[in-house]
Amino acid sequence: MTFQIDVPIPSMGATVNEMTLIDLLVDAGKRIAKGEKIAELESDKSVFDFEAPCDGVIRRIFCRAGDIIEVGTPFLRIETDDTSMGHMKVEDSEVQEAPAAKSAPAASDPKTSTGLREIAPATPAASAAASAPSSAEHSSIRWTPRAKKLALERGVNPDTITDIVGTGPGSRVTGEDITAYLDTQSAAETNASALPVSSEAIGGESASRTVRVAGIGYAVPKNIRSNAEILKQFPGKTEDEIVKVTGIQQRYVIEEGESATSLASSATRDALAMAELDVCDIDAVVVATLLPDQPVPGAASALAKKLGIEKALAFDLNAACSGWLYALEVGRSLILGGTAKNILVVTAEILSRITNPKDHETAFLFGDGAGAAILTPQSGGHRLNRLELSGDARYTDAISRAGGGALNPMPKPGDDLDPFYLKMDGGVVFKRAVLAFSNIIESALERHGLTPDEVSWVVPHQANARILRAVSKRVGIPYEKFVVTINKYGNTSAASVSMALGWAAKEEIFEEGDKIIFCSVGAGFTYAGGLMTW
Known part of the structure; x- marks a missing residue:
């Protein structure tokens, strides 16, 4: 028989009273496996993966990415048949409450361990962000217009390149990417995909006023x-x-x-x-x-x-x-x-x-x-x-x-x-x-x-x-x-x-x-x- 549990934000020490939900990798209705990474949390000092405490199905999500949540506050509800989770069981009257909240789905990789796993000591936020989504999220290589032009100017057909990694938005290949890529190729490799380049291929109020x-x-x-x-x-x-x-x-x-x-x-x-x-x-x-x-x-x-x-x-x-x-x-x-x-x-x-x-x-x-x-x-x-x-x-x-x-x-x-x-x-x-x-x-x-x-x-x-x-x-x-x-x-x-x-x-x-x-x-x-x- 299954029952539902509310999973709280874990305590990371006596001095940590709240955590930031950086990313939520599951959606209501998703089936999860014990040890699967389902969220990423940040305390003042560290970044952590949160892994599913049991097998089950996500039934409710109580927050969204970016929320600052007090330690001990439930942030999702799971339906499970794992009796070891019985101490977290939700009363039947609570289970009948409002329908599950929605959160954007994202890919996640199963893990073999459970609970929290420290990724790295946190570095302050005014730093910054960088890599675009992995190429696995896209069915084909995407290019910025400038990158295509640079490839054509070098006598290379962009459509013939299949092994380049893009670092631009949405994993697009940028001008810097194609330049570095071609610089590493031999003359023979470059000529193999050469194309003739044509010129066509290269080519009221103050508050509301712009x-x-x-x-x-x-x-x-x-x-x-x-x-x-x-x-x-x-x-x-x-x-x-x-x-x-x-x-x-x-x-x-x-x-x-x-x-x-x-x-x-x-x-x-x-x-x-x-x-x-x-x-x-x-x-x-x-x-x-x-x-x-x-x-x-x-x-x-x-x-x-x-x-x-x-x-x-x-x-x-x-x-x-x-x-x-x-x-x-x-x-x-x-x-x-x-x-x-x-x-x-x-x-x-x-x-x-x-x-x-x-x-x-x-x-x-x-x-x-x-x-x-x-x-x-x-x-x-x-x-x-x-x-x-x-x-x-x-x-x-x-x-x-x-x-x-x-x-x-x-x-x-x-x-x-x-x-x-x-x-x-x-x-x-x-x-x-x-x-x-x-x-x-x-x-x-x-x-x-x-x-x-x-x-x-x-x-x-x-x-x-x-x-x-x-x-x-x-x-x-x-x-x-x-x-x-x-x-x-x-x-x-x-x-x-x-x-x-x-x-x-x-x-x-x-x-x-x-x-x-x-x-x-x-x-x-x-x-x-x-x-x-x-």
């Missing part, structure tokens, strides 16, 4: 810093562990001769080229950064001088990881208010300068980079709607850098340098980020009358793979629609959204009319999000 994103660009330093290099400081950790927990495989860091201004200049020139504008057409420069090359004058003025924009309005703003979206909304408002016409909105972050190489919570997270956009009042595509900006100052200590300001401008001889590095409370950031990202996306959908199915892409701040997957399930938008680049670039703070957008535009994965949702959570906390129509 502006045009006429050009987009991004830039990274020359030097790549691998996980292996950073791991020299942490002999107890492995590369697989870092990728599993953060999604980061590498990051770019500046070297001698590079700076925030030089990266911003490179990103700007790409954006100007796309917009078909000259620097003399720009009449305002807004730079979002938390670490300019020097405090005074501002980064915007330094960039304007380097570009030769001598008479432009220029200023900086700092909203941490949400900075670029804040700057876009400021730029949109300046255009609609008549203050400026063609606005350069840039973000450049050199986080390698303020990352503690001996802090295991942050050493793997951050990278350097820059992104740029040209906003204009012109008609045409790439329409930017009003972005919703908000915050929650209760969590100002969750991500901070106390040194370097007026209260502690520079260390004295013998002082501890820790205040001059970025610090993070990973548990707080992770829990709040999942909810905040989800709320930002759902708010944008509501404002614009969209359903999750109508969203073409989500371009998020590159937070953490587990965060973004939980957000994906929570809002009902498939993860393969999330543009995720943290595996390549790490967390670049305010630059991450602009770099992800620039990368996607370069790969030509957007199509005319695509609905693109932006979302970001930054230190403060600062929140930003909204809609762009390609």
